[in-house]
Amino acid sequence: HTSPKPSPSPSPLRFSKFFQSNMRILVTGGAGFIGSHLVDKLMENEKNEVIVADNYFTGSKDNLKKWIGHPRFELIRHDVTEPLLVEVDQIYHLACPASPIFYKYNPVKTIKTNVIGTLNMLGLAKRVGARILLTSTSEVYGDPLVHPQDESYWGNVNPIGVRSCYDEGKRVAETLMFDYHRQHGIEIRVARIFNTYGPRMNIDDGRVVSNFIAQAIRDEPLTVQAPGTQTRSFCYVSDMVDGLIRLMDGDHTGPINIGNPGEFTMLELAENVKELINPNVKIASVENTPDDPRQRKPDISKAKELLGWEPKVKLRDGLPLMEDDFRSRLEKPKKH
Ligand code: NAD
Ligand code: UDP
Ligand code: UDP
Secondary structure (H helix, E strand, C coil): CCCCCCCCCCCCHHHHHHHCCCEEEEEECCCCHHHHHHHHHHHHCCCEEEEEEECCCCCCHHHHCCCCCCCCEEEEECCCCCCCCCCCCEEEECCCCCCHHHHHHCHHHHHHHHHHHHHHHHHHHHHHCCEEEEEEEHHHHECCCCCCECCCCCCECCCCCCCHHHHHHHHHHHHHHHHHHHHHCCCEEEEEECCEECCCCCCCCCCHHHHHHHHHHHCCCEEEECCCCCEEECEEHHHHHHHHHHHHHCCCCCCEEECCCCEEEHHHHHHHHHHHHCCCCCEEEECCCCCCCCCCCECCHHHHHHHCCCCCCCHHHHHHHHHHHHHHHHCCCCCC
């Protein structure tokens, strides 16, 4: 015996696509760093209605305070590992802690979020006929053996390490996306996001840019984890959001790398933060964590060619844009 499933929604939303009228968009993880900037951008379009579903594990209502009460905006406290019933045209599925401190805090929960959470959002997309975009990660490439990484590279990932809940979790999430696409004809988009930075990053969440900016403002030494020659490529959040929207609204499933190919060692990053934010701060070398990838830089040829997208904000221009936000949250106003 099987209970009858809800039939595909006959909602007027299906017609809205033809008449280019309102678009109802679900953003999971919309109270987080990237999610809240995405919501700001989507809300700029008066034809968009935005629903955010978030359990506030690493996000906060504060990030969305300017939209609370807006007639085109709705905020739901919801954990994506539970089923969700809403009627939408598009789903941006971001819900997942992104910084190592938080995703390692409860690794089993991180896997459930990636696997069951993505399954639920795909079930939702299937029921209502919505297009769904997954924010996957450059971590699917693991500690890469090819450089820079393009989308055809299958990665070098430790399946049993302390990061596996996150990177293997995202790999399964990508697999689920493509299986729902092949098996059920769901319209999918997969973005592989590289390190992103900007205002509203969690302070003290252990990520390198937020750490260095907070340390520079507090006059504490910038903690460069040894050896300091490991590299990352940092994308400013407004560029990231533009890339995600282009991917969603374009014709390509992906996976597509979205990131800034400008590559820096952690020592160079520290020197830039020192110069731009606090020239008196010290730079200290500290111990690293296990499985830290040695280098990472996106090959963004596909994004350029298929989405007409490339990042505009250089690291040296983006870092100072975080200072006011961090100073006000740290209650450390600038001395004149
Ligand atoms: P974030 O931690 O600021 O945001 C994640 C949001 O998801 C938070 O608001 C959190 O409360 C919510 N969330 C977590 N688990 C949930 C659950 N089970 N149910 C509902 N909500 C849940 O992180 P971010 O930097 O904004 O990252 C957003 C997405 O982008 C994530 O999927 C992340 O894996 C991906 N990503 C980010 C980066 C980066 O550099 N920031 C890089 C690669 C991929
Ligand atoms: N699901 C959901 N919202 C919906 C439809 C489905 O959260 O609107 C969940 C559902 O609970 C299930 C998952 O998505 O756990 C996968 O749904 P699907 O219909 O693909 O699979 P099935 O229900 O047959 O396992
Ligand atoms: N890192 C660092 N100092 C810090 C935090 C991180 O030097 O205070 C280094 C870390 O060893 C890694 C890089 O910065 O090589 C990026 O780390 P992050 O956690 O920000 O991102 P991810 O490893 O997920 O790319």
